[in-house]
Amino acid sequence: MDENEKIKGIPLPSENMQPEEYEKYVKKVTPVHNMPLNMLKAFLTGGVICTIGQFFMNTFTNNGLEKDAASAWTLLVLIGSTVVLTGLNIFPKIVTFGGAGALVPITGFANSVVAPAIEYKKEGQVFGIGCKIFTIAGPVILYGIFASWIAGVIYYFLDMAGVYWG
Amino acid sequence: MTGRKFQRGKASIEFSEGPRIIGRASVAGKKEGEGPLAEYFDVIEWDPMVGCDNWEAAESALQKKAADLAIEKAGLVRNEVRYLFAGDLLGQLIATSFGTVDLEIPVFGLYGACSTIGEALCLGAMTVEAGYADYVMSMASSHFASAEKQFRFPLEYGNQRPLSTTWTITGCGSFIVGKQGGNVRICGITPGKIVDMGLKDSMNMGACMAPAACDTICRNLEDFGRKPEDYDKIITGDLGEVGQKILLDFMRSHGYEIEDRHMDCGIEIFDKESQDTHSGGSGCGCSAIVLAAYILPKLESGEWNRVLFLPTGALLSSTSFNEGQSVPGIAHGVVLERC
Incomplete structure (x- = not known):
């Protein structure tokens, strides 16, 4: 050595x-981790999750749901299953394997809200779950809303200036 | 001025008789119980909650179990132990406070991060040697789940750990230090100073602690006028694979080659391939249960005669980390000798 x-x-x-x-x-x-290998795993995991999502999307639209309603139901299915898989301690194992492939889709967001809810339940409904449920997802929510506010302001002024949006 | 005769060098103490370790207990968790050292632990607690409602209470339960077992193995009863030196990783030492309340032993609560058992043994040995107590107990614990919750993320949150991270062990090691009995004595100590190399990576604590370990080892060798060869083993607490590599490099820069006799409790406790623990184990309990279950028996049996035991700690909190502070390290040296 x-x-x-x-x-x-x-x-x-x-x-x-x-x-x-x-x-x-x-x-x-x-x-350090093997980057190409990790990327491949993330690609596969993310791909599988998106394929499952597409499967539900197609099933819902084929059964007569409007596109908007179908995508809302698809999200609900993905979020719901992540919540259950997190509770069963299976989802963290999927992330250990697939990394961002499992975290970037809505599944990652669902996991980041459920995990603190489970962990801090012992500290009570208010000071435990209530105060700490967004410890991980909080920044995403805050800066997500802030970013969309900035985009809205830009849109407003561009719109006033007569920029054509298609 | 009589005390001066025990002082060695800048920071060390050499005891004339050396208090003995007359009782030891190791209570390990499930993952540790599935690891390479499983057969050596006194008790393996398969239930991560230890029958309690939450992780913090579970850690307290580990302490209580280890404490009672060590007292029993030393052939004592609770009220014969005069003082207790104990600590854990949780804020305000709640695992220790709630775990030791029933023992009704006067307690000194210690925080030295993962080096706590070293601090506890140093103070315990000083107390016994000075005649302030016939028997004292030194103890430290950690719990994977309570530590993750406090320092990192909720357990169910999915994330990928870098290869340099260590896995906080679940367990508690407890020791009875007394004037007589047993055949292993604490013949000297070298309490460590805080060493900060400015590293800010809390996911690489081995690299944060290795410089402190090197500092204490060199201080020990210098204060006692020894060479690494005078020790059968030089055993660090929880540097892990990355920290070990760095420690060996640091020692080389001081002209010492210790690769042949260095051992790290964190590396020994898990099988990193099958247990997915990456760099190794860590936590207050790590060095404590390995000392109780593995190191002391080897000294008792005569396989080793003298070792330098050196629990290492990374002194950070989630607040200091978020505020952009570095992660300083500390290591306390305890010289253990067969007698």
Whole structure:
């Protein structure tokens, strides 16, 4: 191991190192996940979730639901199943495998709301679940709303200026 | 001035007789009970809740179990133990407060992050050696779920852990330190100072703690005028694989080669391939239960004669982390010797 490091040219650390130098050294000796493999897993997981979503979407529209209603029902199915899978401790295992593939779809958002609800239930309905249910999803909600507000303001002025929106 | 004769170097103490460890107990959780050290633990608690309502109470229950078992194994009763030095990872030490209330032993609550058992043994040994108590207890615990909840995310939240992360162990190690009995003594201690290299990555605590471990090991060797070869093993608490690598590099920069005798409790306690624990185990309980279940028996049997036991701690809170502070490390050295 030592020889390897000498070959790779990683200098030995010392107490006198600057924080940046030490950070650089630590980065060199710390193993990281295999990025292409993780991307492949995320692609597969996300793909499967989206295919399941599409399956429900098609089933609902084929059975006479309007497109809007069908997509709302599809979301409900995905959220509902994530909630159940989180409660059964299966969803975290899917994320361990698929990473962002499972977190980026609405399933990730559902998980981030249910997980604190389960964890903090012991601290009571108000100070536990009530106060802490959005500890993870809170930033997404806040900045999501804020971003759409900014977009709305931009839209308003562009609209006044007569920009054509199609 | 008589006390001066025990002082060694800048920070160490060499006891003349050396208080003995006369009772030890290890209570481990389910994942630890499925790991490579399973056969050595006194008790494996398969229920993560330990029959309680919440994780914090479960950790307290672990402490109570370990405490009573150590007292029993030392052949004592509760009121013979004069003081208790104990700690855990939770805010305001609630696992310790609620876990030890029934023992009715005067208690010193300690926080040294994952190095707490080192701190507890140092103070316990000093107290016994000085004659302030015939028997004291040193104890530390951690629980995976209570620690995750406090320091990271709710358990059910899905996320991917970087390879440098460690897995907080569920367990409690408890020790009775006394003047006589047993054949392992604490012959010296080297309490550690806080070392901060400015690293801010709480997902790589091994790298945050390794410089502190190196500092305490070098201090110990210098204060006692020893070489690494004078120890059969130099055993750190929970550096994990990444921290071990960094510690060995640090030691090399000081001219010491300890690869052949270094062992890390965090690496020993899990099988990283089959248990998906990445860099290793961590938590107050990690070094405590490995000491009780694995290290002390090897000293008692004579397989090892002298070891430097060095629990390591990363001194952060979620507040300090969110406020952009670094993660300083600490390591307390305890010299254990067969006698």
